[in-house]
Every structure is written in structure tokens, then in C-alpha cells.
Amino acid sequence: MKRIATYLSSALLLGSWAAAQTGSLSRSTPVQVQPAASGFASGIEPLAQARGAMFGNPRISSANGVTKLVFDLPAGMTYTLVPTFGGLRLDVGGARVVPASALRLAENLTEYRAGTGQIVMGTPFPLSLSDGWRATEATVASGNRVLIVELGSQMRGGAVSSVSGRVLAAAPADARAQASLQAPVPATDHAASSEHANDLPPGDSVKRVPGTLPPAPAAMTDTDTSRPSTLVGRIPGILQAGASVSAPRVGKSPGVTRMVLDLPPGTGYRIVPNTLGLRVELVGVGLGDARTSEQDTSSEVRAWRYERTGEGVNLTIVTGAPTTSRSGWRSQVLPPSSGNLMRLVLDISPAMANLTPLTSKERLIGSVPPMRANSGVSGLALLSSPSYVRPRVVIDPGHGGRDPGAVGTIIEKQVTLDVAKRVRDLLVAAGVDAVLTRETDRELHPDKNTDLQMRAQMGTPGTQMFVSIHVNATEASTALKGYGVETWWNPNHARSYDLASTLQRGMVRTTGAFDRGIKGYRSLSVLRNSRIPAALVEIGFTSHPIDGLNLTDNNYLERVAVGIASGVRDALLTGVSASGQPAGAASTTAP
Template structure:
């Protein structure tokens, strides 16, 4: 059934709201009421749902899915406002000053298990159920789009296990850690007088004998908990048993979950070949397991004084701030006291934390420097297009960021393109024209691209790499400077430097290199390319790599 048909049916029937899909166990069934017989044998119709007629209608949501991200769009009538509450089981949106009938949908996509509209006395509670937990800025993104004269005010909600960002812009003002208190609409049940063969044991009564339906319980997520810093002394009380870690396979990463009692504390130690979790306040038997996942070779539990040590051994080398991410989550609901430590492992995880001001401020160039930046593809040539990534847009974004960093340090920067255009509709001519811009007095050419790989090898393609061609003796030196700087700033997997005959490099008359800043084809790496913090780190890596190279060459020239 189409979504608009479902909504129409519910509006006509006045169907009751379903219980929140975020509840992990079915709500307790109310005791069956004993109804007092009515004076006649006629059926009394149910009282219709009371919704303030002056409130504008909240329409049917629109959904779409691409590349591991599901978008859920609400068209907001004028005057409507909302709050956003991310939870362990999904996202709650409380929209005020609107009306609707109860509605729901299930199995929308891999990222959206279910959604529902639950009318309240002040508006509508929209519940989005996800198979993964949401943090304040992880697992989802919200974008508030104002009306433009053609389309109405919209709230776009993106859901994806690897998404970062949370609420941004105007939507950030609506972010809450606990939802507002709402009162659900109530509808009394239909009552039918007993038949002559089933006489009532209770004498007829007044309206007080009518029992209203049990209201839907509003979902209230647990308050987020901040993990404690491990104490050098033993925690008070006896050690509590810890269950073995739960391990799950996901597209491009492995998730490990530890259920922690309230008194447990932990510390994480990451090195190149393992992640060690030192836990206090818990106990467990020594155990070793080799789970069947691409990213985790082994986990091992070892008892210690006052706790245990869990060691995770990935199948890949970890970088200083890459290859792993962690989340500390509160109990799933009021019936549980167990916190959750979630550790995700993937060779494609990189550092997406904001850069410091020192990292985004290059020292001034001591001598005049002229640099050509080539934003790969453009115009009629989109480049790689996978997982919502369009290469030509990402490369232009990064090139503009690099330009800003370099010009602030006094360099002269020439862009092969600074808009979504091509130099020629003929590909070979376009590449030759880009290369021809790299001639003295230009110092270097850097071409920026996004990588991709065939579907059958998707999981093998991740990380950053730099290409060079022997058009100039210093091209491999430039490539090495760029590669080491990008890897340092992003903590992405370094694929090293490589040599190949590429047209944009082959035709350059100065040191030239081409950087591949990530894979659009990989389910995790593609999310890096959608993250502004990652793109800023890539840009800083390229800018510092260029500066380090030019300064080194200028120093040698003075000798």
C-alpha cells in the first residue's frame, strides 16, 4: 500500500496509535476491564480522536535511500516547531502545533526499521527506529531547510550507522538529551451491551462505569552517562560478573559490545596491533575466541586484580587515531542497569575530530611561491559516483580549502577550475589543458582526486595514496611529502606513493603529484568523504605537504 493511501485510511478510520517502536519489550497488557451493561442493546460508537481543528496537518513523510543512508523528510506547516532527541534505539522528533492521525511504517530500509506518528495534546511525536544506537553527533544528521517559495519548510533526517554530524545549523537549536513531556491523545473503546444469554453481574450504572483505553506510554530514553575515570583503588563492593563481548558484522566494520554493570570503570589503550580495555569492578573467567569477522582476528579476556583485561586483535594495523572508534551508551531503558561500551573496528576509520587553530594556520612562505591546484573532473565529467559521493564536488571542496590555507600563508594559488565546469568537453584535451598550466614560474602542481574500485573488491579499497610520474626529478619527493602529511593529519590508512603515467602529471613541466583522498566505493571510507572535519584534515595535510616540500627546496637552493 502506498504511504498516502495508508495515511488516508488511518484518517478515515481513526485508528489508535501503535506503541513506540523504541520499546525493547512489549508494554504490559492492561487488565481486561469489566464493562457495565448499558440500558439498551445498541452499540455505542467510540469517541473520535480529539485533535485541535485549528492546528495545520502534518503530511505523510517522504523517504529515500542511497549508499547506506536513509533520508526521512517532514514537511513542516507554518508555525510548527520541533525538538530532536537521539537515543539508543533511534530518533524521537516532537513536533508541536500540528495535527495528524496515528500512522506507521515498518521495514523501510536497512537503516530505518520502523517509523510512527503518535498524536499528542500539543502536536505529534514522530519515532524513528534504527538497528544501531544514535549518539548526540553519530548515526544521524538533521538539516533544517527553510521554505523557498516553492517548497515548504522541511526537516531532513539522515540515518546511517557510520554517519557523523548530528543536528547542525538551525536544527542544532532543537537538540535535546531528554524528550519533552507529552500527553498522548486517548480514545475510549467501543462498548456493546451484553447479550441476553450473558447477563451482567453488575447493576447498570452511569457514565462512571465506562473505562477509557490505556494511553500509549511516551518513550523516555535513559539519560546519557559519562564513563568514569578508572580509580587506582579497588571499587567498593564485590566484583560483578561480566558476560563475554557481543560481536557483530557490519558492512565495512566489526562492532564489539560490552555490557557493563553500573560500578564498572574502564580505560582504553590503543597500539598498532591491538586495543586493550582495562576494566575494574567486574570479573570473568579467562577466555579466548576467534570470531568470524573480516576486521577482528581474536578477542581475549584475562582476569586481573580488581577486574579484567579484554584485548582485541584486529586483522589490520591501527594508526594513532584511526582504525577504531568507541561509544559509551547508557542503559537501553529503565528496566536495565547495564551501560554499553561499543567499539567499532575498521581499517577505513580515520580521524574526524576538529583541527586545532595551529594545524589550520601555516607559517608564512619565506619566498614567493606559485602553486597550481587541480580539482579533478568537473562539469560534464562527474568522476566517481558511489554511496552518495560525487567526485567532482568533493575534489573542488578540498581544493578550495587547500587554497584558503595556502593563500593565508602568502602563496599564489592558481585553480584549474573554481566552479563545477570543465576546461574542455573532450577528456584528453581537458587533461592536457590542466597539465599545461603547470609551467615555470609555477613551483608545483597538485591534482586532487577520489578513488574507487570494482564492486567485487569493495572492501579492499580504503585509505589515501599519492601518484607521481618521472616528468621531473623532484616529483617523487613532492609525492612523499604530500603522502606523509595527509596520513599524519587524517590517521587514514596509508597506501603509500606510486608511479603511473597519468596525463595531468605527464604533461606538467614542474614537480607534480596526484593525491587520492579516499574511496567512494567503500562503505566506511565514503562516509569520511562526507564529513567536513575529515575534508578539512585532508586539506591541511595537502597544504602542509606542499609547504614542507617548497621550504625544503628553497633551503637547498640557498646552499
Template sequence: MRGLALLFGLVWSLAYAFPRVGVHEGFTRLVFDLPSKEVPYTLTQENGLLTLVFRGISASSLDQVVGSPEVASVQTVPEGGQVRVLVRLKGSVEVSTHRYSDPERLVVDLALRKAPQTPSKPASPSPPDPLRNRTPKPPKPVVLLDPGHGGVDPGMVGYVVEKEVVLDVALRLKRLLEKEGIEVRLTRDRDVHLSPDKRDDLSRRASLADSSQVNLFVSIHVNASPTRTARGVEVFYFGRAQDPRVLAQVIRENGGGELGKRLTQEAQSVAERILSDIVAQANQRYGQRLAETLGRKLAQATGSPYRGTFPGDLFVLRYAKVPAVLVEIGFGDHPVEGRNLADPAYREKVAQGLLAGVLTFLANGAYAR
């Protein structure tokens, strides 16, 4: 895990933009999410302007102010049957490009050219500076943890109370992640609600994931079943729920009853727009990959069955601009698993499993490489 430090320097938030822009120590990175490897492009650089033209795709018009040492701004201009991207540079810039698959993307790195050194008169030797050759520390990845429910909303109540269990697990996971050099933020750090109104509460949690300062969003919950016999781990990423059982669970997580149905319908309208947005589709794929990684690592750590990952119209995930998931760490109404979730030692295993999932996802670098 110590070897992850260098990889963490490549992490930035996945925004709904074409391209995604990441500013790092010594370079600026542009990531163009593409629908397939067949998309052709051209790249030219002249008079402080880098121009890329992608044929056969569409994207929204956008003008991003970057203000990095290498890039002043990036403008996306949709044209008939193609997209032109204008990158306004600062000074002389070296350009390197890389093409990656699964998902398909073009990565363009821009770094200032080093000025040639001019010979100078030999100076008297000076004591070595221990900081001169030190490698700059990469930026810390930022993980946003959302302990579900809280305050007036207890969540599911069985052998445990959901709001208490998920807060304890989130605090344990925070401690473990921070030991690995990861910055952690919480939507709540005590037994409080963000709003007594369920819609407003979920909207406030969702808005915290709509930030360029966050790299991953993990909402932690405890599951329940009508028969009280189900057990295991399930993880959800944002998308249209296909299975009626999943849809029923989504409605429950969205507040239940008529409120849950209304919020689910609102989230469904967002999910439908993903079908025509290639950048949002890329974010959905990253969310699915994060969900699968967390689910398998959590099941391995706890011995609880892995029930799978599912798309769901979850209100709290609808506007996340980073890989975002809702993880059901177990069934609190199951006679065995519910009692397990009441055990602090088992909750530590849950936190360890989630830690392993997050570290594996970041180390693979699939969405930020």
C-alpha cells in the same frame, strides 16, 4: 611556517633541461642533475665564457636563451662520452659551486661582481631611506592545483560526487596556501570541464603543468574500489605502473574503458623514455618524494590510513616539468570515509593535511636547493 619565506626564494620550476636554469634576485642558478656522485666535471672561465665538461654522461643538445643580468645563454653540447656546457656571461661574474646528494646534483650560482667603490667628497647628510637596506622579496613559489573531473564528467559517484568534493578541497587549499605567501593557480575554479572530450580535457590540464611559471602540480581526486570496503590515502607519481591493481586504477583515472586503455598506453610510452633520460629521472624522484610527503601529512591530518605511494602511467602527469602528483584523498564509496568526505569540517582537515605536505616539501628544498 613564517621562516619558510627565505627558503621559497630558492624555488623555481624543474624543466627537462641539462642544466635547469633559475633566475633569481641578484643571481642566476644552474642545476645539473647527475646519475651518481662519481660523475667528474671541470669548470673554466675565460673571456666571458664559462665552460663545464661532464664526463661519462649523455644529454640532449640544447641552446637556452636566459637573458638574466648575469647570463645571456646556456648551450648544452653532447660529445663522445661527455657533455660540454657553454655559459655565455654578461660582464664579470662570481662563480660558486655546491654538490648535493639524494638526488645527486651540482649547483652553480652566478652573481655579478660588485664594482669597487671610489672615494668621493663628503656630501651633506640626507635623511635615511627606509627602502635602501630592505632585503628584496624572494619570488613566490607557484602551485598548480587540479580539481579532477568537472562539468560533464562527475568522476566517481558514491556517498559523494567526486567533482564536487575535489573542487571544494582545492578552493580550501588555495586559501590556506595563499595565507602562506604561495601563489596558487587552478585548472578549474567552478563546476566546468576543460573539454567534453576526455583526452582533450586531460591534455589541457597536463599542458598547464608544462610551464616554467609553475613549481608544483597537485591533481586532487576521490578514490573508489570494486568491493566498496577500501579506505585510506593513496598518492601517485608518474612512472610505469607495476601492480595490476594500480594499473586498473590508472586506466579508470585516464577515462576508463577502451579510452582509458588507449590513454594509458600513450602515457606508458612517455614513461618508458624516462628510463633513458637522467633529468626526467630526477624529476620522477622529486615527484615520488612529493607524493610520500603529501600522503603521510594527509593521513596524519585526517586519521585516514596511509596506503602508500605508487608510480602510475597517468595521462594528466605525463608532461609535467615539475614535481607532479595525483592524490586520492579517500574512498568516496566507503560507508565511513565517504560520509566523512561529505562533511565540510573533514574537507578542511584534508586541505590542512595537503597544506602541511606542500610546505614540508618546499621547506626541505630537495629539488630546488
């Protein structure tokens, strides 16, 4: 019993030591806080004195859920404010920072640490560029300038116009992450400037006006979107000497442009997708007196031109987006409408995704090895062989219950739950402990803000990442400009941008959908309130006449689910997770 008690005591001591190391603002050893010396803010222990211009020693007060820190600004000093998932960092130039360290100074100030040109103000909630804090400058009665920092979970504003310092997002060193946060708000995102709408993804703040969306175009006759368009073919019949082609006939429908080539019997053709559009190689025919080019044909076709080749004629179609063998366009050959010329019909739209069914191999998600369990879970485990668990991931189907989300060709809450269940099943089969924020058509709380916070808080300690699934939408006036997939992130965690990038790559690779990239200019509540890597995927626009049809297609939804699941797997295998350790690291030593 004595030996067991000794082991247990040691385990508890080790557990306490391990707990002291966790958190975004942890140090190697605990700090003993002594009463403040005269002239210093209450609770902050000065560690050194220095000559010259000094900065620090804030005056601290709290009232009505807000903690205020007031700093005196020396002349000539510069500073940068960096909101992070663990608090507010203040980088100082032109003055010496008074070294100091203290814990739990106020309700919203869990730590104050200063030294070597930097001050860190720890908070019990994550900060974004505009939420959780506010900074202002003012001139006091003595004529001196002061910097006022206010911290509070409901605080909004960030750095106001009076602040002379810079503000940076605590993103990874990758310049693309900073750019996504500081990108200008698109003109089509009318609601982004709204204080409350900024909490929500763009599609959630769109006003629903029935009957105002562009109508879907008529489907191609006898087309089968589950089969890839033929890239190479030949028109039936015998090619006659001197056969030629005419200028393509162009038809326009909302979101799609149709080009029709009338081809003589025996004409061979090959369709070559590329980053600029399409090239149609016609073999055995000439141009004759046909018109050879056109500019600004439509929104989907910027230009087309004929060029003679040694084998016949090439038609180059410049589109508004890259094409692949299975996305951005579709084709079919139709019988003559009159005469003997068959019709090669090309429908072109950047919103056309890959709707072909996945093969069994493509549907398979590779296994994910277990991860080393959090050392804080079991003190005794620290003294024996380490334990391993299945990595836990939270999948959040957006909306539910009385909140339908975006409504167009589909109802968002239904599609997000459908896709989330597919993602969960794929991940569970791969060895991941995937859980949903909701299993049925319900909201977590009647109040929207509370609902979003409850979803975010399901990322409990030990959870590796949080992925929210949504459907996008735009106002009817801009519906034709919104299509494709995008992924949102906030600087709530140091690895959130990398998670968003990994998920976006997975979706684009699997669906062939238009890549709208990584977004970060909105401070989304469901992301910023999460303390683990978090991202929100928008899987398509229900307001677009073509993209909306994608969302009704089972093959597309299956591809979306596989893309998200493969992105989650890639993130776990590369350490883009809360633990920062790749799944399976050192797992060969597990019992």
C-alpha cells in the same frame, strides 16, 4: 646611453648563457655540431674512436610522428633502459660506447649524447615506464641483432618482450620509489591493464552501477563524531564483590564491526589504541565462566582475547590496521538493554578517520618565505640585487563539467573543487601563489585526453609543483577493500616521488585516515605530461560505506585540505620543488 646599452648587452649575453644551462640534459658549454664523418648517423659528431666491441652510431629516421633509432648489438653486450622526464637513458655494459654529441636531430630527438658507458636520447616530452617510447630487438638479414628504439609523444609499449636488457624507472635512489613503480597490479584494479584506463587514477575507471554499493551502517545512537571517544571512564554505580564480565557480543555491518561489553556498575575502563588494535583495561571485575578468546571474528577484528590482571581483566582486540586515539574506532556508553549492566560499545573500522574539528592553531599553515626568481625572467636582474617572488603552485581539482568523476556518497567533481579551494586559501594566506586549474564546475576541454594535458601544462616555467586532487572508488564487488588515502606519482620529474611522499605524510598526519602509501604502477596522463614535480592525491573512497561518510563530513574535508597544504609547505621549505632550492634560501639578502 652607451653605459646602459653595454649593461643590456651583457644582460642578454648572461641570459643566453643561463638559458643554455637549464633543462634536464644541459651541459656546461654549448656543443658545436659538425657534419658527420662517414659511417656515422647523420648529424652525430663522433668525438673519439676506440678498439674492441663498440656500441652507438644509431641509424636515425622519422615518419608519422615517430623517431626511430636502430643500434647494432655487439655479442655479449648488456644494457639497461631508463625512461626519465627528459628522455631515454641507455646504460651499457660489455662494450665501449662511441662518444658523440648532437642537438635537434629529429622532431622527437632533441639531443643525442653518448660516452662513458651511457647514451642519452633527449625528448621534448617526459617518458614513463610504458609511454612515449618503445624498444624492441630483432635479427636482421646479416644475422646480427639490433636494438630498435622508437620515440613519440603518442607512442606506447615501453620495452617489449623481445628486449634482453633491463628497464628501470628514473626514480630517486630510495628503493621505495622503485618498488612503487614496479609493484604488481592489485587484483582489485581490474582496469589497470586497459591501455586507456591506465592514463587515469583507479577511481576514474570504475564502472558506475547505481544501487550496487554496500549500504552504510546505522549510525551509533546519540554519537557525536565531532567529539573524540572517551579513553578513560567508569560505569555509574557501586562495584559489587565477585562482579564479572561476559564474552563481548559482536555485530557485523558492511565495513564495520561492533563489539558490546556488558559491564557491571562501578567497573572502571581504559581504552588503549596501538599499532595492533585496541586494549580495553577493565578494573574491578573478573572473568567468571566467560569465553576468553575468538579467532577470525570479522574483516575488521582478526581476533580478541581476555587476560586476567592484578586489577581486573584486559580485553585485547587485534584489528586489521593500526588505531590511534581518534581513528580506527569509536566508542560510547549506552544504558542497559535489560537488567543493570551498562553497555560499552566499540565500533571498529580501519576506514574511521579523525572527524573532530581542528583547533585554530591546527588550522594555521606556517608562512612560506619568497623564493629567488628564475634568472631567465629578467636579464637586468642578474646584474643587480636578485628579485624574490612568492612560490607558485598549481592545484588541480579533478574532473568537472560533464565529467562528474566517481559517484557514490558524494560526487567527486564537487568535493575536489571544495577541497582545492580550501587548499588554495590556506596556501595564499601562508604566502604561496596558489592557482587552480578550474574555479567552477567545468572541464577544460570536451576531449578527456586534451583536458588532462591542458591541466598538466598549467605548470608553466616558474611553477614549483603540480598537485591534483581526486576521490577514489572501487567496483561494488570489492568496495569493502578500498578505504583510506594514497598519493600517486610518475617519473616525470626527479622530485615527484619526494613530493608524493611529503603530501601523503601530511594527509595521514592530519586526517588519521588509513595510510595506503605511495603508488606509481599506473602511468597517469595528468602527471607524466607535467614537466615539474607532480603528484595526485586520492583523499578517500566514495564507494566504501564508512570512508564514503568521511567525505561528507566538513571536519574531514577541512583536515584533508590542511594536510595537503601543510605537505605543500613542507615540500617548498625542503626544496622538493622545480627549483630544487628551499623557499627562503638566501632571502636575507633580498632588498
